[in-house]
Amino acid sequence: MSHSLDCHVYYDSQRHSVPPVECGDRIDVAAEPEAAEQLVRLGISPHSDLPAVLLTEPGGKIRILGVRLTNEETSKLASGAGIPASHLVVYSSAWCPDCRRAKRVLEEVEAPFDEIDIDQDTQAEAVVLARSGGRRVVPTLRFDDRVWAFNPDPPLLRKLLNGKAGQA
Numbered sequence: 001m002s003h004s005l006d007c008h009v010y011y012d013s014q015r016h017s018v019p020p021v022e023c024g025d026r027i028d029v030a031a032e033p034e035a036a037e038q039l040v041r042l043g044i045s046p047h048s049d050l051p052a053v054l055l056t057e058p059g060g061k062i063r064i065l066g067v068r069l070t071n072e073e074t075s076k077l078a079s080g081a082g083i084p085a086s087h088l089v090v091y092s093s094a095w096c097p098d099c100r101r102a103k104r105v106l107e108e109v110e111a112p113f114d115e116i117d118i119d120q121d122t123q124a125e126a127v128v129l130a131r132s133g134g135r136r137v138v139p140t141l142r143f144d145d146r147v148w149a150f151n152p153d154p155p156l157l158r159k160l161l162n163g164k165a166g167q168a
Helices: 033-041 071-078 097-108 122-131 154-161
Strands: 006-011 025-028 052-056 062-066 088-092 114-117 140-143 147-150
Touching: 006 071, 052 071, 062 071, 062 154, 088 097, 088 122, 097 154, 140 154, 147 154
Parallel strands: 006 025, 088 114
Antiparallel strands: 006 052, 052 062, 062 147, 088 140, 140 147
């Protein structure tokens, strides 16, 4: 995944300010209620989780998902940068080489994390399936239950970590 990501920012103009213009495709769920349906399929509440950012590959595959963001956080995430996080969870599988690579990056930058094997935990697998749009993606990284990264390549993961996770 070395190509650029498309940015989609979901917000409700009746409750939130318009996201900054540099954030990409801005989608107002108040004006486009059908857009809320996509969010619901990802386990995102149009009432309590907005503003939300989805960074997708050109074919639509979700790579980054952020919810309950400020305008500053929206701008950072839209550029591929991370936001401060105090708790990181890695959903992985023992057989997964991409999981091992992601954990090496986390160890290199000394980012503390908890790990859950989705082959051993069906609830964790269900969480990954819900947030990823129905795909069983490993590794999936969850930052403070607000930002989700689905199999990020090492450069994107380093950028998301902003140097280190675990620092608020």
